[in-house]
Amino acid sequence: MWSTIDIGIDLGTANLIVYSKEKGIILNEPSVVAINTETNNVLAVGIDAKRMIGKTPTNIVAIRPLRDGVIADFDITARMIKEVMKKASKKLGLSLRKPNVIVCAPSGSTSVERRAILDAVRMCGAKQVHLIEEPVAAAIGANLPVEEPTANVIVDIGGGTTEVAIISFGGVVTSNSLRIGGDKIDEMIIQHVRKSYNVLIGERTAEQLKFEIGHAPTRHEELTTEIRGRDLVNGLPKNISLTSSELQLALKEVFLQILEAIRLTLESCPPELSGDIVDRGVILTGGGALLNGIQDWLTEELSVPVHLAPSPLESVAIGTGKSLRFIDRLQKISG
Numbered sequence: 635m636w637s638t639i640d641i642g643i644d645l646g647t648a649n650l651i652v653y654s655k656e657k658g659i660i661l662n663e664p665s666v667v668a669i670n671t672e673t674n675n676v677l678a679v680g681i682d683a684k685r686m687i688g689k690t691p692t693n694i695v696a697i698r699p700l701r702d703g704v705i706a707d708f709d710i711t712a713r714m715i716k717e718v719m720k721k722a723s724k725k726l727g728l729s730l731r732k733p734n735v736i737v738c739a740p741s742g743s744t745s746v747e748r749r750a751i752l753d754a755v756r757m758c759g760a761k762q763v764h765l766i767e768e769p770v771a772a773a774i775g776a777n778l779p780v781e782e783p784t785a786n787v788i789v790d791i792g793g794g795t796t797e798v799a800i801i802s803f804g805g806v807v808t809s810n811s812l813r814i815g816g817d818k819i820d821e822m823i824i825q826h827v828r829k830s831y832n833v834l835i836g837e838r839t840a841e842q843l844k845f846e847i848g849h850a851p852t853r854h855e856e857l858t859t860e861i862r863g864r865d866l867v868n869g870l871p872k873n874i875s876l877t878s879s880e881l882q883l884a885l886k887e888v889f890l891q892i893l894e895a896i897r898l899t900l901e902s903c904p905p906e907l908s909g910d911i912v913d914r915g916v917i918l919t920g921g922g923a924l925l926n927g928i929q930d931w932l933t934e935e936l937s938v939p940v941h942l943a944p945s946p947l948e949s950v951a952i953g954t955g956k957s958l959r960f961i962d963r964l965q966k967i968s969g
Contacts, residue, residue, distance in 0.1 A: 639733040641722065642955030643715075644771070644948075645751060647700045648793030648816060648921060650680070650714070651948060652722045653955030659948055660725040665793075667714045668696045679717040688836045702813040703740040703768070703795035704747040705754060712754045719758050732761035738771045738954050740795045742811025766957050767806060768792075768950055769799030772919040775953030776943035780804055785907035785914065789896055789932075790950065791922025793817050796892050798899040800907065808902040810895040816921050819844050819888055826884035831874050833863035845924070847878040850931035851886050854878065878926075889928075893935055900936070915939030919949040 642653040645665075652661040663680025670677055672693050678686065686696045699707040699714060735755050739748050748765055755763045769788045770780060778786040781804045790797040793816045799809035820840040827835050835843075839861055847857040857878040865872040896916070903911065915938045918929060923946040933940040943949045 639726075640955070640958045641733050641735055642771075642951060642953075642958065643735060643737045643755065644951035644954055645700065645711075645715075645737055645755075646793055646950070647698070647703055647795070649947070650718055651951035652718060653948075653951045654722075654726060655955055655958060657726065658955075659951060661718060661722050662948070662951075663718065663721075665700050665714065666696055666698055667710050667717075668694060669710065671695055676713050676717060679714055680721075687838060701794060701817075703792060703815075704743050705750045708750055708754060712757045715754055716758045732759060734762045734764075734958065735760040736764045736766055736954050736958050738768045738950055739765050740811050741767045741769055741797055741799060741806060741809045742795070742813075764958075766954060767799075767809075768795075769797045769806060769809060770801055770804075771951075771953035771957060772797070772943070772949045773799075773801050773917070773953065774956050775945070775949035775951065776917050776919055778917060785903065785910035787900070787911055787914070787916045789892075789916055789918050789923075791815055791892065791918070791920040791925075791928075792950075793921060796895060796920075796922065798895045800899060800903050800911075802907060807904065807907065808899055810899045812891060812895050814888060814891055816841075816844070819848065819885055819922075819925075822885055822888060823848070823881065826881070827861075827863065827874070827876070828866070830880070831863075831872075832866045833872055833874055834866055835861060835863040839863065843876065843881065845926075847876065847881055848885060848925055849878045849882045850925060850927035851882060851889055852927045852931045852934065854882075854927055889931070892922075893932070896932070896936065911938055915941055917941050917943050919943040919946045921947055 644651040650665045654660050664684040666683040668678040668683040668686045699710040705711045772790040773780045773786050773788045780801050786801040796812040800807045823840040860875050
């Protein structure tokens with residue numbers, strides 16, 4: 635019974651999602667680990683660790699071991715996966731000993747980065763580990779007919795990377811991978827507040843601003859919100875008001891880079907598949923797909939229909955799990 639357990643893992647920069655073919659999404663936790671620096675013990679993983687970011691004493695540090703879609707700290711990533719597998723086995727109500735695991739990797743990752751992902755999952759006791767390219771997993775999770783000879787255009791805007799790919803016959807025809815995603819947007823919001831107001835805000839505040847008043851470069855109704863940060867001049871807490879228009883201006887460069895990646899990918903598309911793109915359009919997945927106005931803006935800029943995947947945040951994990959049944963027919967790096 636143990637050897638037949640199949641699970642898919644979306645090892646994301648922002649979230650780690652586990653999918654089981656029996657129960658669907660069984661775990662969705664932030665990719666954060668809290669460590670006691672004195673004892674080197676893992677204190678918390680996931681949502682409990684994320685709550686600690688920026689609020690811990692000096693001997694406890696909350697770490698995000700994945701950056702730009704790949705492993706930045708191997709040891710902590712392996713420990714995080716181990717803890718997550720324990721949580722997953724509790725949810726499934728059985729022992730996850732020697733499961734078959736399929737895990738996704740960004741299409742732009744190097745062979746060294748892919749090997750690190752395989753090794754980290756193997757260390758947690760997996761029987762077989764397969765890698766699938768992130769855009770292919772996102773397309774499967776968005777219910778696109780990836781095995782058919784038609785163009786499926788996927789734009790997956792994740793926490794660390796933006797993946798743009800045209801998929802046909804179960805493989806990537808052409809793709810572009812940017813080390814830009816939700817984290818970069820948060821970073822630019824922090825920089826904007828620092829430069830414009832001399833106020834320092836944390837990652838969680840920046841993320842909140844992104845979803846509340848962040849907006850793609852289109853006309854929209856002005857939104858205003860008030861936030862708190864630390865005044866860099868006197869070191870005291872300070873309240874400031876921000877508008878969606880100023881954030882829109884601050885984030886314009888990121889949106890334009892994403893647009894450029896999509897255009898480059900579409901320009902590299904074989905002529906035989908171009909007609910499908912006009913009819914079927916582009917599918918958006920990942921957390922970035924939920925940004926205000928991005929769907930309308932891309933439709934306007936690309937002159938093709940732009941659709942939102944049924945479960946944008948979970949598309950990659952769902953696709954990773956579903957792909958287990960035809961992994962041999964997909965382009966992959968086998969462990």
